[in-house]
Structures are given as structure tokens and as C-alpha cells.
Amino acid sequence: MQRVDGKLRELPTKTRRSNRTVPLPPRALYALAEHHRRLQERYGTPGRLWPPEGYVFGTRNGTPLEPRNLTRMWNELCADHGIRVVPLHGLRHTCVSLLLALGVHPRIVMEVVGHSAMEMSMNVYGHVCLEAQRIALDHLDEQLS
Structure with a gap:
């Protein structure tokens, strides 16, 4: 969703590979199901699913969120919870870094985030x-002693 010529437009994804099923951890699936349940409870009517436009996150009318409003809402949420504000796209970097730190194979990380090349996941x-560097060096030190 992007603003083009003053109007919100749903544009095609960057690549064909971008149109895919995105795997999510169970806690994210639960949060999304709860979000949908609350929306249905608040705005839905019997026999009519909410949201009407099919967007997971939208306005109270079910239309797409203005990208600037999404950014503003994210910044407020971070401030409310005392979390350092990072750009929303930074969450992709965080996901990759955390998966790698957990020892997940880089090829799996690449598939999870939808990169076409492992170099993108690893280098960018x-x-x-x-802390991970310290742990690695401590392990090296133990092996050398």
C-alpha cells in the first residue's frame, strides 16, 4: 500500500516471489486471531465478515491504513511500552538477527523472510x-586453554 498522486494505492509486490505464504510463530498467529476476533466483535455483523476490504490492519471502516498513520501508531506503541523506536522495516532485520543468533540455519532464515539469496539475509x-561476539570469543578462549 503506497500513496501515489495523493491517493492510497495497492501496488504489485517487487517480485513474483514476494507473493507467498509467510510462516509465523504460534504466538504471532494467536495475536492475529485475537485481533481478528476483536474486530469481528466490534464491527462485524451476523453473516458479514470483518474487515470488508480484507486488510488485517485497517481503519475502523476496514479500509487500508495510511502508511504515515501506521508509522505514527508504531512510534506511539513503542513510547507507551518504553521500547526504543526503530523503523518498522527494522523488524525484518531484528527477525533475521534473532533467528541467526538462535542458531537457525541461514538457508531457513532466508526462506522465512523471503530473500532470494542467502547473501542478503547474512550480509544486509x-x-x-x-553479546554474541563475546560468547564466541569466550568459547574460543575456553578451547584454547
Whole structure:
């Protein structure tokens, strides 16, 4: 969803590969199901599913969210919970970095986030935290002693 010539437009994805089923962890599936249940309870009517436009996150009318409003809502949510504000796209980087830190095979990480090349996942999205570096060096030190 992008604003083009002053209007919100649903544009095609960057690549054919982008149109895919996205795997989610159970807690994310649960949160989405709860979100849908609350929307249906609040806005739905018998025999009519909510949201009418099919967007998971939208306005109270079921229409797409303005991208700037989504960013504003995200920033407010971070502030309300005392979380450092990062751009929404930064969550993809976080996902890749956390999966790699958990020891998930890079090929699996690549598939989860939909990259076409492992280099993108490893070199652009995979950030190694200082703590992981310390643990690696401590392990090396143990092996050398």
C-alpha cells in the first residue's frame, strides 16, 4: 500500500516471489486471531465478515491504513511500552538477527523472510550483537586453554 498522486494505492509486490505464504510463530498467529476476533466483535455483523476490504490492519471502516498513520501508531506503541523506536522495516532485520543468533540455519532464515539469496539475509539483514561476539570469543578462549 503506497500513496501515489495523493491517493492510497495497492501496488504489485517487487517480485513474483514476494507473493507467498509467510510462516509465523504460534504466538504471532494467536495475536492475529485475537485481533481478528476483536474486530469481528466490534464491527462485524451476523453473516458479514470483518474487515470488508480484507486488510488485517485497517481503519475502523476496514479500509487500508495510511502508511504515515501506521508509522505514527508504531512510534506511539513503542513510547507507551518504553521500547526504543526503530523503523518498522527494522523488524525484518531484528527477525533475521534473532533467528541467526538462535542458531537457525541461514538457508531457513532466508526462506522465512523471503530473500532470494542467502547473501542478503547474512550480509544486509543479519546483524551480530556484541553479546554474541563475546560468547564466541569466550568459547574460543575456553578451547584454547
